[in-house]
Amino acid sequence: MIKLKVEGLAQAVAKVKAYQKQVIQATKDELNLTAGDIASQARANCAVPSIASELRVFKWGNIGAEISTSTPYSAYLEFGTGDYAKALLSSYPEDWRALARQFYINGLGRTYSDPYLYPAFIRYKYQPVQNIAKKLS
Numbered sequence: 129m130i131k132l133k134v135e136g137l138a139q140a141v142a143k144v145k146a147y148q149k150q151v152i153q154a155t156k157d158e159l160n161l162t163a164g165d166i167a168s169q170a171r172a173n174c175a176v177p178s179i180a181s182e183l184r185v186f187k188w189g190n191i192g193a194e195i196s197t198s199t200p201y202s203a204y205l206e207f208g209t210g211d212y213a214k215a216l217l218s219s220y221p222e223d224w225r226a227l228a229r230q231f232y233i234n235g236l237g238r239t240y241s242d243p244y245l246y247p248a249f250i251r252y253k254y255q256p257v258q259n260i261a262k263k264l265s
Contacts (some may be wrong), residue, residue, distance in 0.1 A: 163193035209237020
């Protein structure tokens with residue numbers, strides 16, 4: 129019988145665990161920073177001061193953030209209503225269309241869309257991945 133002994137395994141496992149912690153912390157940090165950047169850009173994009181001033185970043189779970197506002201009509205400004213929403217959302221990805229559908233009433237509205245959050249999201253959506261890669265290289 130042959131016995132194999134791997135020397136340095138404990139040290140290798142410890143390094144992997146330390147790196148894992150570093151990756152998780154870098155991810156948390158970058159998601160929080162990016163959520164703040166998206167919210168700031170959305171505020172700057174928003175033509176309605178009462179909506180812009182209500183935009184907030186909420187952290188949820190271990191890793192994640194949500195940007196929202198308590199202003200009841202903010203979604204109608206973002207997506208528009210009726211034919212305006214239909215035209216705008218035809219070019220949006222499914223997850224954003226699903227979000228907009230939560231505010232659908234009857235499809236007869238006449239509110240123009242003036243997106244403020246989606247353009248900010250598009251501008252910053254790759255930032256966390258790029259910055260995490262830089263931090264860990």
